[in-house]
Amino acid sequence: MPATVVLPEVPRLSDRLVDQIAFPSRDTYKRMAAAFRDTGFETCSDLCAVDYLTHPGRTLPEGVGPERFEVVVNLLSLSKRQRVRIRVQVPESDPLLDSLVDVYPGVDAMEREAYDLVGVVFGGHPDMTRILMPEDWEGHPLRKDYGVGRVPVQFKEAPGPR
Amino acid sequence: MTEHEHEDEHEDGNGQESESEPAIDSAPGSEAPPVDQELGIESTEAGHLLAEQRAFVAETSEGAQELLPRGTTTAGELRQEVGAVLRLPEGGFVDPGDIDIERRDDQTMIINMGPQHPSTHGVLRLMLELDGETVLRTKPIIGYLHTGMEKTGEELTYVQGSTNVTRMDYLSPLHNELVFSLATEALLDVELPPRAIWIRMLMAELNRVSSHLMWMATNGMDLGSTSMMIYGFREREMVLTFFEKTTGLRMNHNFIRPGGVAADLPDGWEDDVDIICETILARTYEYDELLTGQPIFRERTEAVGNISAEEALALSVTGPILRSTGVPWDLRRTMPYLAYDKLDFDVIVGSYGDNFDRYSVRLNEIRESIKMIRQIAEMMPPGDYRVQDRKVTPPPRARIDESMEALIHHFKIFTEGFRVPEGEVYVAIESPRGELGCYLVSDGTSKPYRMHIRGPSFVNLQALPLLLRGGLMADAVAVISSVDPVMGEVDR
Numbered sequence: 001m002p003a004t005v006v007l008p009e010v011p012r013l014s015d016r017l018v019d020q021i022a023f024p025s026r027d028t029y030k031r032m033a034a035a036f037r038d039t040g041f042e043t044c045s046d047l048c049a050v051d052y053l054t055h056p057g058r059t060l061p062e063g064v065g066p067e068r069f070e071v072v073v074n075l076l077s078l079s080k081r082q083r084v085r086i087r088v089q090v091p092e093s094d095p096l097l098d099s100l101v102d103v104y105p106g107v108d109a110m111e112r113e114a115y116d117l118v119g120v121v122f123g124g125h126p127d128m129t130r131i132l133m134p135e136d137w138e139g140h141p142l143r144k145d146y147g148v149g150r151v152p153v154q155f156k157e158a159p160g161p162r
Numbered sequence: 163m164t165e166h167e168h169e170d171e172h173e174d175g176n177g178q179e180s181e182s183e184p185a186i187d188s189a190p191g192s193e194a195p196p197v198d199q200e201l202g203i204e205s206t207e208a209g210h211l212l213a214e215q216r217a218f219v220a221e222t223s224e225g226a227q228e229l230l231p232r233g234t235t236t237a238g239e240l241r242q243e244v245g246a247v248l249r250l251p252e253g254g255f256v257d258p259g260d261i262d263i264e265r266r267d268d269q270t271m272i273i274n275m276g277p278q279h280p281s282t283h284g285v286l287r288l289m290l291e292l293d294g295e296t297v298l299r300t301k302p303i304i305g306y307l308h309t310g311m312e313k314t315g316e317e318l319t320y321v322q323g324s325t326n327v328t329r330m331d332y333l334s335p336l337h338n339e340l341v342f343s344l345a346t347e348a349l350l351d352v353e354l355p356p357r358a359i360w361i362r363m364l365m366a367e368l369n370r371v372s373s374h375l376m377w378m379a380t381n382g383m384d385l386g387s388t389s390m391m392i393y394g395f396r397e398r399e400m401v402l403t404f405f406e407k408t409t410g411l412r413m414n415h416n417f418i419r420p421g422g423v424a425a426d427l428p429d430g431w432e433d434d435v436d437i438i439c440e441t442i443l444a445r446t447y448e449y450d451e452l453l454t455g456q457p458i459f460r461e462r463t464e465a466v467g468n469i470s471a472e473e474a475l476a477l478s479v480t481g482p483i484l485r486s487t488g489v490p491w492d493l494r495r496t497m498p499y500l501a502y503d504k505l506d507f508d509v510i511v512g513s514y515g516d517n518f519d520r521y522s523v524r525l526n527e528i529r530e531s532i533k534m535i536r537q538i539a540e541m542m543p544p545g546d547y548r549v550q551d552r553k554v555t556p557p558p559r560a561r562i563d564e565s566m567e568a569l570i571h572h573f574k575i576f577t578e579g580f581r582v583p584e585g586e587v588y589v590a591i592e593s594p595r596g597e598l599g600c601y602l603v604s605d606g607t608s609k610p611y612r613m614h615i616r617g618p619s620f621v622n623l624q625a626l627p628l629l630l631r632g633g634l635m636a637d638a639v640a641v642i643s644s645v646d647p648v649m650g651e652v653d654r
Contacts, residue, residue, distance in 0.1 A: 017348060017587060042475045045590065046599050046616040055605040058584070072601060074588050074616075078475070078491050085588065101238075106478025108242060109624050117312070126238025127226075132305040132653060135225035141313055142612075148317055 004080065006035035011061035020084040023064045029088045030098040033073065036084060037103055041075040044104035045083070047111060048072050049090075049118035053144040068092035069120055073100070073107075090120055099125035117142040229272055229289035229301040243291075243299040245473075245628025270298060277306045281384050281639040284649030288626070288642070295634050300627040304620075307653035315613035319579030320346050323610065325416045327600075330615060331651035332413060333376050336369040337593040338615070338651075339418035344499065345589040345602040346420035349582050352554060355546040356501075358422035363500050364435070364538045365408070365417065366591075367531045371442060372401035373594035374524045374531075377646050378449065381521065384643040385462050390452060397442050404434050421555050422548025435539050439532045446528055454522070463517035467629040467641035470515060477628070478621050481596025482523045483645065487515035493592035504541070505534050517644045524646075527594075554580055579608035595619050595646055617651035 005020075010032060012022045024032045033044075050070045052058060060066055067089035075084050090097055099122035100107045111122045112131040119140035122128060130137060139146050229243065276287035285306035291299040315326050327342045328335040340362060347354065379394025402412040407428050409415035417424045428434075453459045469479070471487040484491055492509040494502040510526040512519025548555050556575045557568040584606045590599040596618030603612040622645050629641045 015585070015587075016351070017589075043478050043480075045478065045480075045597060046588065046601060046614075048601055048612075048614040048616075050603055050612045050614075055603075055611055058586075058605075072586075072588075072614075074599070074601070078489065078496070081496055083588070104478065105242075105476045106621060106624060109620060113620075126236060126242055129226045130305075131227070132308040134305070135227050141310060148313060 004036070004039050004041075004077070004082065004084070006039055007032050011063050013059070013061050018083050018085055022084065022086050023061055024086060024088060026088060026090065026097060029086065030100060030103065032086060033075070033100050034103045036075050036086075040079050041077040041082075041084065043076050043078065044073060044100065044107050044110075045076045046072075046074040047100070047107045047114060049114040049120045049142075051118055051143045064089060069095055069118060071097055071114065071120055095120045096123055097121070098123055101125055116140070119143060227303055227305075229291060229299060229303075231272070232270075232291075240299070243301050243627055245300075245625070245631050269293060275638070277303075282642060283380065283647055286623075286642070286647060286649055286652070288638070290630070290635070290638065292635060295636070297630045297633055297635060297638060300630045302623050302626050304623065304649070304652050307649045309653070311654045312613055312615065315610055317609065319608045320420050320582060320610065321576060321579045323613070324419050325414075327613075327615065328414045328416055329650065330617065330654055331593065331595070331598070331619070331648050333648050334369050334373040334594050335414050336365045336418055337591060337598055339416065340366055341589055341591050341593075341598050341600045341615075342602075342613075343418050343420045344591065345587050345600040346582060348587045348589055349585050349602060349604050350420070350554065350580075351583075352421065352549050352551055354422060354549055356543040357426075357545040358547050358549070359500050360538055360542050361423050361427060361547055362418055363502065363505075364427075364535060364542070365405075365423075366500075367534050367538065368401050368404065368435075368438070370531045370594045371438075371528050371535075372398045372405075374528045375401070375442070377524055377594075377643075378528075381640075381643045382453065384639045385459060387453065387459070390449065393445065393449065393452075397445055400438050400441060404431075404438060407431075407434070419548075421551070422546070426547045427542075432539055435535060439536055443529065443532050446525060449525060454525070460518065462637070462640055463521060463644075465514070466517045466633060466637045467644060468514060468516045469625060469629055473628060474515070474625065477624050479596070479625050481592070481594070481618050481622065482520055482527065483515075483622055483625065484596070485510060486512035486519035486523050488513050493590060493597060497590070499589075499591055505537050507534050517640055520644045581606060581608050582610075590616070593618055595648065595651075596622060615651075615654060617654060619645075619647040619649075620652045620654075623647055623652060 007028060010022050010024045010028060012020055014020060022032060050072060051068065052066065052070060053068055056066050058066065069090040069092065071088045071090055073086040075086065088097060097120055099111055101111070101124065109131060111125055112127070112129065114120050115122060115128055116130040116132050117140055129135065133141065270291050270293050272289060272291050274287065274289055276282040277285040282288065287303040287306065289301045289303060290297050311326055311330060315323055318326055324339045324342055327338040330338050375394045375398040379391045379398070382390025382394060405415060406412050408431070409417040409424065469483065469487060471489050474484045474487050474489070488511050490509045490511050493499070495509050507530045510523045510530060512523050552571070556572045561568040562572055582604045584604055586601070586603045588599060588601045590597050597616065598618055599616030601614040601616070602610055605611040626642065626645060629645070630638055633641065
């Protein structure tokens with residue numbers, strides 16, 4: 001089945017596995033998701049955020065400037081048996097993006113997860129709280145400048161932790 | 163412990179303690195509890211914390227993550243907590259009159275279920291607003307098993323990665339390994355030998371059988387059928403014994419790896435698989451006798467926890483819950499991966515989307531999986547069980563004894579791993595709980611730049627407010643069970 005094209009002015013790429021990866025701006029993001037929903041993409045499979053702090057040189061189409069954060073949405077059409085991917089660039093200085101809860105209610109928990117772990121705030125989400133980390137946690141663990149915890153190696157003769 | 167007892171205890175262990183560590187505290191009779199030093203809190207006297215410091219240690223409130231009283235809840239939040247998700251053409255939500263915003267706090271009661279509750283399948287915590295016995299609002303609170311596996315995955319090479327992901331959904335570990343391996347292979351663009359593909363399918367289907375059996379067992383237990391629990395565990399053990407024979411472990415196998423599988427099937431596997439299929443298929447008819455026609459079981463499950471196809475799709479719910487509403491969506495059939503397009507099987511669907519449909523979908527999926535396992539065993543091709551691309555696969559054991567280069571190569575693969583070309587990929591498979599996806603970003607090194615797992619249980623849990631709404635508190639346990647959440651995957 002041929003690929004469904006909505007908002008043809010939005011730059012896009014394709015690869016071996018998915019024939020449409022759209023790169024809307026933050027302003028057209030929600031409009032694009034709604035347009036996809038109206039053309040038969042009934043469900044949102046997945047939403048996640050990626051922090052590209054230490055890997056800025058990724059492949060992007062013409063006219064899309066790389067930013068630190070990227071929110072990746074994978075939509076699924078059951079009737080067409082198709083997947084499309086939407087990737088939005090979100091700048092570090094203002095990590096704010098429209099929430100898709102009105103369009104796809106199922107992104108509720110996924111947006112909370114993206115906020116909790118990467119720190120992208122979704123405007124219009126009814127309950128923008130942490131979901132996996134405790135409420136009073138500081139920092140967003142999946143950011144690249146957030147250190148990995150580690151357990152010190154214990155040698156036999158070394159003094160104990162206390 | 164009172165002051166006096168504390169003194170006594172100190173007296174008992176006095177001699178040794180003060181001699182070995184004299185400098186730790188000069189005050190006599192003070193044996194500072196280790197907690198104090200770890201938290202950096204100074205003990206005021208003899209191992210006692212100040213009241214406010216103790217409050218700091220004890221407080222684990224989740225604050226705004228919890229279900230709040232109606233007065234402090236916004237309308238949008240309220241809609242989510244009652245599970246109103248249906249979209250109207252103009253982009254709004256379903257009938258606001260259904261939400262009963264008018265109800266006052268003093269007519270209802272908010273109770274807490276879990277995280278330590280035998281029927282929440284792990285550390286799921288639900289906050290329920292009740293009016294008498296009727297559930298009005300629900301909010302699942304998760305994160306009690308969060309161990310940062312996605313972050314850990316960024317620190318492990320692709321070779322080590324499957325050891326990490328296998329621990330997420332601990333009831334179907336092979337599916338986790340499979341989705342991670344498929345994503346890695348999609349980035350590497352390697353072609354697997356046919357036997358590796360078919361071994362993967364065999365193990366994945368066996369794992370689906372064992373996972374559904376586990377669900378039958380726990381669902382039976384939640385509904386008061388302890389016989390079903392014993393039977394489910396008994397049959398699952400047969401599958402796990404075969405897994406142990408094949409992979410060396412009953413769970414967390416690390417068997418399916420990028421590039422193929424870890425080992426070939428053991429000698430005589432056909433007989434084992436045959437016995438498993440025959441026994442479990444016969445036993446599923448015993449479950450029919452025990453549960454399917456039983457009036458008490460049907461009363462507890464029929465028309466309880468209903469969800470419609472539109473609601474399920476809007477909430478991104480997949481797997482047996484979506485199929486129970488009548489949507490024939492099974493990734494094995496609709497978007498085939500591995501070699502599922504070569505198998506003959508049926509996609510089981512229900513019609514009402516209630517607990518009973520979810521039960522029958524899963525029971526019949528066991529039968530379908532057994533049908534598939536028999537076909538796989540018949541059609542299992544000969545050949546290699548892992549790709550012979552030396553970039554991905556370490557040299558065979560025999561070569562290491564005779565060749566220095568092979569030894570170095572082996573060492574490099576297991577210490578540094580192999581490099582994966584830059585790119586992003588989203589791969590999804592049908593796990594026993596629904597669409598299990600893996601979004602993998604590679605920056606060209608030997609470790610994933612970002613590994614995101616789309617856990618089906620995590621997403622399916624969003625349906626709970628809708629499923630529980632308007633039902634009885636006593637049915638809540640049955641509904642939670644029918645969603646089949648595995649907390650290891652929800653919290654990752």
